[in-house]
Amino acid sequence: MDLATxxxxxxxIDWSQVEHAYGPARDVPGLLRALPTGDDEAEEAEQELWSGLLHQGSVYSATAAAAPFLAGLAVAGVRSASLLDMLGAAAGSTDECSTPRPGAVRAAVVAQVPTILPLLADGDAEVRRFALYAVARCGSAAAPAAGAALRQRWAAETDPAVRADVLTACVQVTGEAAGDLCDAARSASQPPxxxxxxxxxxxxxxRPWTAEHTAAVVALAPLRRYAAGDPWGRDPLPDLAVGLHAHGCVDAAIELVGAVLAQSVRALCxxxxxxxxxxEEATWAADRLVLRSRSAPARLLPAMLPLLDDPATAGDVITALRDWAVPAPEAVPPLARLAEGADGSADRALEALVALGAPEATALLARHLADRPLALKSAFLRTVRRPPAPLPYDPALLAAVRARLAAVTAGTATPGYRAPSAPVRTNEPVLLAGLLGGWGPxxxxxxxxxxxxxxxxxxxxxRALAAVADAEPHPEAMAALRARAGSGRLADRLRAATELHAMTGEAASLVAVLGQILDEPDGPQTHGLDALAPLGEQARPLLPRLLALLAEPAGSPATAPVLRARLAAGLAVRELTGDQDALLAVVLEVLTRTSGWWGDPAAAAAASAAALLGPAGRTAVPRLLPLLDRPGTAPAAARALVALDPGSDRPAGVPLTDLADRVLAALRPGAYRNAALAALEALAVLGPTAFTPAQLAHLGRLANGDRRIVGSGSYTELVRGDEEFRAAARESLAEATR
Structure with missing residues (x-):
């Protein structure tokens, strides 16, 4: 097809009737016409097409409409590699917006496969690579047209990188053909x-993996050099390890990384x-595998410890020691030596010592507190996560923390080296105060x-004052909190008043701040009312305002803070008056207005509130039942249904074993720690009679299997979060099998 046609x-095409990321796609025709110009305008047009048609990986109805023209331009030699890349990314996307039906964009690209196939023989190797990529991302849907073409390309291709891509494309389009080619490609006569x-x-x-295959990887390593320019964006060694683990080959995955690691470390030493x-490749692969495998850290760390003696590689080992939650007493002496240094590696070494709970860490931190911000942050984290316990109290460290806090508060502190992360320095007072709070009295x-x-x-x-101070001998602390609760930003005043109430039971300041929040038209939208809960009867002066808030028509549009504020108000009114109906009304409102994923936290909170109502809340059942289909809300919904129908083995008509299935489905790999722990709490509410043998076996795999469940959140907290989950899952399993 010529360009004019x-x-x-x-x-x-009426482009105003299809959409891209920025609305109606009226600009797409002009952008397509700009591509053949070959100047700066063409480059800009391509970037705008990427941004509009594949915005952060999302695809749209305009993406499907543009697919034939992107393919036609590529075949005409217009920015062929880039446009084929765009088509491949579009076919592989699962995040569809404004499309007429699921899979519409992939189907549009699949329809262009016959157009693209001739480019598999293009004279430009880069074009051939991206043509293979575009076809492969269509998956098995491309097989009827592409299967034979891929085999023909395998027979004809001489460029090693492109030949490798042919094999990769076969995997995605026709696995059977790829399996046949695997054995042929293993030959030593084939290029790396x-x-x-x-x-x-x-x-x-x-396919089966043997020691022979591991030996082949060791001989080829580093494998990254063979993925240069790879359109698939793969990292071969980590991908091999993670892939083996995903197929249940735990030992093979760990032995593969361990073999490459051991040999390369020996050679370097x-x-x-x-x-x-x-x-470098092996340590990165080890880190990737550790985030999936519970047994990998203890098996891989010993091979890495010799790297502590090499300044160029010590950082990777220190990171592993900090994050992998493996006792490593043999690492303490070299870490302690490094921690006495004068550069950034000293801070990282002490950070790891603190994370390991080494006794040497306390004295080292006391001596070097001013220039060890990362170690301070590690000490702070020990006070806020469960486990481990806070860094042990030490008089010398207490003196150092007091002096440093006074200096940074007065603005006279002089930091040592510049910390690698500016926010660590900015938050230093928070970290110092948190460490003090962890020691308590x-x-x-x-x-x-x-x-x-x-x-x-x-x-x-x-918060720290609430943990350490005594109201009687330290009236200045109380006076300072009262003053802070009386002026400044509402959020700061609320925190000070909350801490004052926690320390002394004094409610006046907290009631005053909450009253102001309730009086402001947009107050509950910006400040949560969760501080109402600890007040109990002391919140009675706020009752008229709370009733007025609940009597207001539901605002539109709904936002999570607004809904959470109304829910907190309903809970407080019930506490003060015993009015079940007011709480039920707001529970129904929240459940009605949180149908999207964004509303899962508010919906879960509403389900928890419904549980407090007991049988009086049965009106909420029809709105609770759909929550069982959403992993983020299923645990709270299951708990609520049990509470609304106490003693029943079929609450709301749902067998307990079905509720257990829904909650267990929420415990998928990649969960957040808090969500995973909440699911375990829901299982406990269901009781031991809820579980079938298969469900108990599933719970056993969660507790004792090698696959980590916690996989979302702060990178440095994933392993420790999963360790906490595993301990709790074992307790749940023990309770369920008694």
Whole structure:
């Protein structure tokens, strides 16, 4: 098709009726016409097409409409590699917006496969690579047209990188053909990129993996050099390890990474500088595998410890020691030596010592507190996560923390080296106060420093004061909190008043702040009313305002903060008056207005509130039942249904075993720690009679299997979060089998 005909076809489409990321796609025809110009305008047009048609990986109705023209331009030699890349990304996207039906964009690209196939023989190797990519991302839907073409390309292709891509494309389009080619590609006569692709194909197609294959990987490593320019964006060694683990080959995955790691570390320690790229690849693969596998850390860390003696590789080992939650007493002496240094590696070494709970860490932190911000942050984290326990109290460290807090509050602190993360320095007062709060009354002598910090850091200092101060001998702390609760930003005042109430039971300041929040038209939208709960009867002066808030028509549009504020008000009214109906009304409102994923936290909170109503809340059942289909709300919904129909083995007509299935379905790999723990709590509410043998076996795999469940959240907290979940899952399993 010539360009004139192609652009005539472009004009036959009403682009105002299809959408891209920015609304009606009226600009697409002009952008397509700009592509053949070959100047800066063409480059800009391509970027705008990427941004509009594949915005952050999402695809749209305009993406499907543009697919034939992108393919036609590519065949005409217009920015062929880039447009084929765009088509491949579009076919592989699962995030569809404004499309007429699921899979519409992929179907549009699949329809262009016959147009694209001739480019598999293009004279430009890059074009051939991206043509293979575009076809492959269509998956098995491309097989009827592409299967034979891929085999023909395998027979004809001489470029090693492109030949490897042919094999990779076969995996995605026709697994049977790829399986046949795997064995042929293993031959030592094949170039390394093809052998690497064959190993990846073996794992992706689930074919057996043996020690022979591990030896082949060791011989080829580092494998990254064979993925240069790879349109698939793969990282071969980590992908092999994670793929093996996903297929249930736990030992093979760990042994693969361990073999590459051990050999490369030995070579590097023997003076072979050429081994460095392989060491880097292997340590990264180890880190990727540890985030999936519970047994990998203890099995892989020993092979990495010799790298502590090499400044170029010590950082990776220190990170592993910090994050992998493996006791490593043999690592403490070298870490302690590094922690006495004068550069950033000293801070990271002490950070790891603190995370490991090494006794040496306390004295080192006391001596070097001013220039060890990462170690301070690690100490702070020990006070806020469960487990481990806070860093043990030490008089020397307490003195150092008091002096440092006074200095940073007064603005006279002089940091040592510049910390690698500016926010760590910015948050230093928060970290210092948090460490004091973790020690509780043992840190009471730091009350003057915390009082001085209160005006600058009310949240952190207020929380710490609540933990360490004694109202009787330290009236200045109470006076400072009262003053902070009386002026400034509402959020800061609310925190100070909340801490004052926690310390003394004094409610006046907290009631005053909450009253102001309730009086402001948009107050409940910006400040949650969760602080009502601890007040109990002391919140009675707020009752008229709370009733007025609940009597207001439901605002539109609904936002999670507004709904959570109304829910908190309903709970407080019930506490003060016993009025079940007011709480039920707001529960029904929240459940009605949180149908999207964004509303899962508010919907779960509403389900928890419904549970408090007991049988009086049965009106909510029809709105609770759909929550069982959403992983983010299923645990709270199950608990609510049990509470609304106490003693029944079929609450709301749903057998307990079905509720257990819904809750267990929420415990999928990749969960957040808090959500996973909430699901375990819901299982406990169902009781031991709820579980079938198959469900108990599933719970056993969650508790004792190798696959981690916690996989979302802060990178440095994933392993520890999963360890906490595993301990709780084992307790749940024990309760369920008694």
């Amino acid at each position: 192609l652009f005539a076809d472009v004009d036959r 990129p093809v052998r690497t692709a064959a190993l990846l194909a073996r794992v992706e197609t689930g 023997a003076g072979d500088e050429d081994a460095r790229p392989t060491v 043992a840190a009471r002598s730091a009350t003057p420093e915390l009082v001085a910090a209160l005006a600058h850091h009310p949240v952190a200092a207020g």
